[in-house]
Structure formats: structure tokens, C-alpha cells
Amino acid sequence: xxxxxxxxxxxxxxxxxxxxxxxxxxxxxxxxxxxxxxxxxxxxxxxxxxxxxxxxxxxxxxxxxxxxxxxxxxxxxxxxxxxxxxxxxxxxxxxxxxxxxxxxxxxxxxxxxxxxxxxxxxxxxxxxxxxxxxxxxxxxxxxxxxxxxxxxxxxxxxxxxxxxxxxxxxxxxxxxxxxxxxxxxxxxxxxxxxxxxxxxxxxxxxxxxxxxxxxxxxxxxxxxxxxxxxxxxxxxxxxxxxxxxxxxxxxxxxxxxxxxxxxxxxxxxxxxxxxxxxxxxxxxxxxxxxxxxxxxxxxxxxxxxxxxxxxxxxxxxxxxxxxxxx
Numbered sequence: 204x205x206x207x208x209x210x211x212x213x214x215x216x217x218x219x220x221x222x223x224x225x226x227x228x229x230x231x232x233x234x235x236x237x238x239x240x241x242x243x244x245x246x247x248x249x250x251x252x253x254x255x256x257x258x259x260x261x262x263x264x265x266x267x268x269x270x271x272x273x274x275x276x277x278x279x280x281x282x283x284x285x286x287x288x289x290x291x292x293x294x295x296x297x298x299x300x301x302x303x304x305x306x307x308x309x310x311x312x313x314x315x316x317x318x319x320x321x322x323x324x325x326x327x328x329x330x331x332x333x334x335x336x337x338x339x340x341x342x343x344x345x346x347x348x349x350x351x352x353x354x355x356x357x358x359x360x361x362x363x364x365x366x367x368x369x370x371x372x373x374x375x376x377x378x379x380x381x382x383x384x385x386x387x388x389x390x391x392x393x394x395x396x397x398x399x400x401x402x403x404x405x406x407x408x409x410x411x412x413x414x415x416x417x418x419x420x421x422x423x424x425x426x427x428x429x430x431x432x433x434x435x436x437x438x439x440x441x442x443x444x445x446x447x448x449x450x451x452x453x454x455x456x457x458x459x460x461x462x463x464x465x466x467x468x469x470x471x472x473x474x475x476x477x478x479x480x481x482x483x484x485x486x487x488x489x490x491x492x493x494x495x496x497x498x499x500x501x502x503x504x505x506x507x508x509x510x511x512x513x514x515x516x517x518x519x520x521x522x523x524x525x526x527x528x529x
Contacts, residue, residue, distance in 0.1 A: 244283045247311035252277065255287055255307050255314040258452060264445035266426050267321075268346065269293050269380060269405040269492045269515070270302055277309075284310045293516050295378040296403045296495045297527035300518050303338045321423040334365040334418040334513060346382030346515030348408050348425060348490045350417040362418045364511035371500040371514065378524075380405070380494045380515035386508050388487035391435060399502055402495040403528050405429060410489030412475035415467035424469070426476055427488070439483040446477060495528050496520060 256275065263272050274290040287307040292299045306317040319339045325331035334347045349355070349364045364384065371379055388410060389397075398404060408427040411417055417425065428442040450473055480486045492515070493500075503509065520526075 244311045248283050248285065248309060251309050251311065251314045252285070252287065255309060255316075257448075258314075259289055259305065259307070259316075261445040261448045261452075262423060265428065265442055265449060266423050267291075268348075268382065268408065268422060268425050268427060269429075269494070270422060273299075284308070287314070293380065294403075294405055294494065295380055295516060295518055298378055298518065298524050300516060301341075302343065302516075303340055318421075322421040332362055334362050334511075336418070344515055344517075345422070346380055346492060347418045347511075347513040348382055349384045349511040350411055350413070350415065351384070351387070351489070351510065352411075352414040353416050362416055365513045366511065367514045368500065368503055368509065368512035371497050374497040374517060376520055377497045377517045378494065378520050378526075379497050379500065379517045380492060381500060382408075382490060382492050382513045382515060383503075383509050384408075384490045384511040384513075385488070386510045388489050389508075390487060391430065391483055394488060394491065397506075397508060398491065398493070399499065401499045401528050402493040404432070404491055405494050406492040407488045408490035408492075409476055409480060409486070411467070412472060412479075413467040424467075424472075426472065427490075430483075436483050439486065443477075443480075446473060449473065450477065495526070499528070 260272065263270070271292050271294065272289055273292045276288045276290070277285050278288070279285045287309055289305040289307065291302040291304060293302050303320055305320045308315050308317070322339060323336035323345050324339055325336050330336075334349070336345050336347060337343060338345060347365060349362075353361070355361055355364055368381065368383075371381065391407075394404075394407075406427055406429050408425060411426075428438060430438045497517075503512075
């Protein structure tokens with residue numbers, strides 16, 4: 204009897220030990236799985252951060268008229284979610300002024316930009332018809348380009364090309380940003396002969412393949428580039444490299460917008476640029492953004508190669524500013 208009780212006690216102890224061992228193993232395994240999942244989700248989110256940063260750096264190099272990335276900041280909103288804030292600036296003849304920030308939402312699976320950061324609005328139907336638009340948060344006036352393929356004035360709601368160049372002379376003492384739409388596409392060489400030397404050529408617009416009203420496009424849908432006057436061919440090569448990156452990255456996944464599906468598609472726009480703008484020598488530009496002293500714009504009035512003109516940002520010219528053009 205004593206032998207049986209002893210054996211039972213030993214069996215019970217063994218079972219308890221097994222239960223403890225199994226329980227410990229399950230806890231360790233669960234903790235390991237949770238730790239592994241934590242590391243995996245963290246790495247996935249980090250990967251999305253680098254993908255987002257690369258995407259916006261590339262799109263900044265092929266779109267966004269006279270809008271530059273300045274600083275980036277990341278704020279955690281959860282264990283595996285965060286917000287990437289891209290601060291942006293504009294250049295007025297070498298003077299940097301604030302622009303709308305781009306907000307990007309990150310999680311382990313994807314990233315998504317706030318579309319309001321790039322879209323524009325008018326405060327009235329009358330302003331919309333005149334092509335007067337502002338950013339949505341800071342209400343900054345945005346320069347507008349006009350598509351020569353659009354039959355302006357043929358429809359009641361159609362925008363009329365703005366003619367704001369004569370207004371610049373009413374802005375003495377200011378630095379002004381002005382978008383010019385040309386009467387036809389021009390080569391880089393042709394433009395260097397007709398554009399003033401005392402105004403900075405901040406950004407060249409490549410136009411659009413479509414008949415979509417470009418005055419209604421958001422800033423991420425306007426494609427063009429800055430061309431360094433000291434090495435414009437290298438600047439154009441940088442543009443082409445980033446254009447290829449965007450095409451290879453399945454840009455639609457990241458929310459690049461399209462306009463009217465039948466009249467404008469981002470994929471067709473980028474493919475058309477890739478095909479028709481193979482090099483700087485063969486490239487044609489439909490518009491330009493110029494910046495500088497308000498008084499330096501007077502020489503452009505009544506030029507027959509200007510189809511439309513639209514004022515954008517402006518700021519007081521302070522005596523301590525170091526301007527690039529005088």
C-alpha cells in the first residue's frame with residue numbers, strides 16, 4: 204500500500220513538472236512570437252517610411268512647381284503607426300518662404316499622403332473662372348498654368364487664361380513669383396534668348412498631353428523641373444532618373460491622383476513625357492516660373508510669346524536679403 208501511494212505521489216509530481224514545463228514552454232513561445240511579430244511590424248513600418256521618403260523625394264524632382272522639400276519629421280501615433288511631416292518651401296529669387304507641409308500617414312502595410320496638402324481651391328465661382336486659386340491650409344495664392352489645348356471661353360464654366368502680369372507693377376518693394384504660360388512650346392535654348400536675365404528661372408513646366416484644364420490641377424499633377432543654369436543637362440538627367448523611379452514604383456499604389464479619367468491619366472502623362480522629352484536638347488517647355496523684384500517684371504509686358512500670366516507667392520523685399528538676381 205505504501206509502495207502504491209509513493210508511486211502515485213511520484214507520478215503526480217512528474218505530471219506537475221510536465222505541466223509546468225509545457226506552460227513555461229508555451230509562455231516562452233508566445234513571448235517569442237509576440238517579440239517576432241513586434242520586430243516584423245516595426246521593420247515593415249520602417250520600410251514604409253523609407254518608401255514614402257523616396258517617393259516624395261522623387262515626385263518633388265519631377266512635379267511641384269517651385270516647391271522644395273526642406274525638412275522631415277516623424278511622430279508616432281500608435282505602436283505601429285506614425286505621421287511623416289514633410290516641411291516645404293518656395294524660393295523667391297533666393298529667399299526661402301514657407302509653403303504647405305505634406306502629411307503622410309504610415310503603417311506597416313502602406314503609406315498614404317493627405318491629398319489636401321497638394322490640392323487648391325477658389326473662394327468663389329468668379330475666382331475659379333479667372334484661375335485664382337489658393338492652398339487649403341495656409342491660403343497661399345498659387346501660380347497657375349494654362350493648357351493650350353483647352354478651348355478657353357467656349358463653355359460657360361470654363362476658366363479664362365489669367366493676365367496678371369500688369370498687376371505686378373502695383374506690388375513695389377516686393378519679391379514676386381509669376382507663372383508664365385507660353386503661346387507655344389519652346390526649347391531651352393530659345394527660352395534663354397527671350398527670358399530676362401535679372402529674374403530667376405525657378406521652374407520649367409513641360410505642359411500636358413491632354414486637353415484637361417491644367418488650371419484645375421493640383422500641384423502634384425504639374426510636371427516640370429528646375430534647370431541649373433550652370434549645368435542644365437545634368438539637371439534634366441536628374442529629372443529623367445526620378446521620372447523612371449516613379450514609373451517603376453507603381454505610383455498608383457501611393458495615391459497619385461488623376462483628373463477626369465477619360466481626359467487625363469497620370470500614367471499616360473508620365474509615359475508621354477518619357478517618350479517626347481528624351482533629352483534637354485529635344486525637350487519643349489510650355490511655361491516657366493520666374494521670381495524676382497516686382498519692378499523687374501515690367502520688361503515682360505506686351506510680349507507676344509506670353510499666353511497667360513499668374514501671380515503666386517510674394518513677400519516684402521528686406522534690405523538684408525541676398526538675392527540671386529538684381
